[in-house]
Amino acid sequence: MTTQQSDRTYRSSAGIIGGAVLLAIAAWLGIDALVTGHGRTPWFALAGLILAVPLIVAFTLRPAVHTNDERLRIRNPFRVIVLPWTEIATLRSAYSNEVVAKSGTKYQLWALPVSLRARKKAARRATRRAAQASGQVRPGIGGIGGFTATRQFPEGADRAESDRAMDDLRELLEARGEKESAQGEITVRWAYEVVGPALAGAVVLAILFAVG
Template sequence: MTTPDHESPAPQPPASEFKDRAYRSSGGIAGGVLLLAIAGWLGIDAIVSGHGRTPWLALATMILVAPLIVAFTLRPAVHANEERLRIRNPFRIVVVPWGEVLLLRSGYSNEVVVKSGGKYQLWAVPVSLRARKKAARQEARGAMDRSGGASRVAAGGRLSGVFGRGGLPTGAAVPEGPVRAESDKVMDDLRALLEAHEQVETAQGEVTVRWAYEIAGPALAGAVLLAILVATG
């Protein structure tokens, strides 16, 4: 008696060749969730407990404020793969093929400059001067430790047994390479993608910009409703 042959598994679709790397601000997301919670709590309380025009004013304010909070905190993101850079800013989505990128610039903000002369800020990768200064101090301490130039602390004939050179715990690993702020690391990743793919055929094309009507529409409706309520008050 013959046994039936096992059916071969169905072929799986190939994995996407160009997977996105996503970059977002964890601080912005946390702040946005907190602000939405506060706005929702105050707004719902005013709608439920308010009298006269108060519930309507609270509703209009919530319709105006909620999309703006989402736009500036939860929405910003940067997606990058081997073909293009996709920037989701508060009110626009910008898609830039690597072949159209002139440079990625870091100053008081992180920006992408395109060959046509335009520039677009990366809202999802905010610059923190404090983080840069902290990274610079850590890099200086690490350089001293690697070169053996830091002196040990001695007081009254006591050598620091717990802490070694540069105030680092004895036996602590010394970081290899330069210490960088988190946003600068992201820009380094994007520059590496640009350098590797700017000449690739699939990374050519035109820059496209789309306005975020899903954010602007509700915010505008809330603003109009609030203006009408105030004007007729």
């Protein structure tokens, strides 16, 4: 019997928080300019909001990776890519996380940004976990005889968040990569709901600057 995997969604918590903060700042500045501005200032503010809000959403709140038994769906800032598992060659992590199709085409996973700082912190936790497992202790302050035991860390804490997500995706690829139900064609769709408003805002701003 084939075990069915429930749908999973992976997103960047830092991106969501950062996007919410940026939207709040944009709304505050934009609305203030609309209400209190004089002359063409409100028009500049409105055009700026039309341009900025879709871009902020595109690069912070929008990116996500969705998976199920049949396919991997990548929602990047300006495109949506759907890859059946059988069309994926590998999932690669370096300075960015990427999925490589069997055709050789690479697609970046914007929802899973690589943080070198998080990797270094995770590596330090892994070192402490290894020392704890071997019964070692480290010099410290306030411990008995000048020593303190290493801290307890939850299972999986020795991997950065995006790296743990990539591990999950690789497990799914290994399990589903040869399944007949996971076959199909790769599709790529432009996110016109983002590109359209941003382009309109850019055009209005260009016109305002052109007319002086």
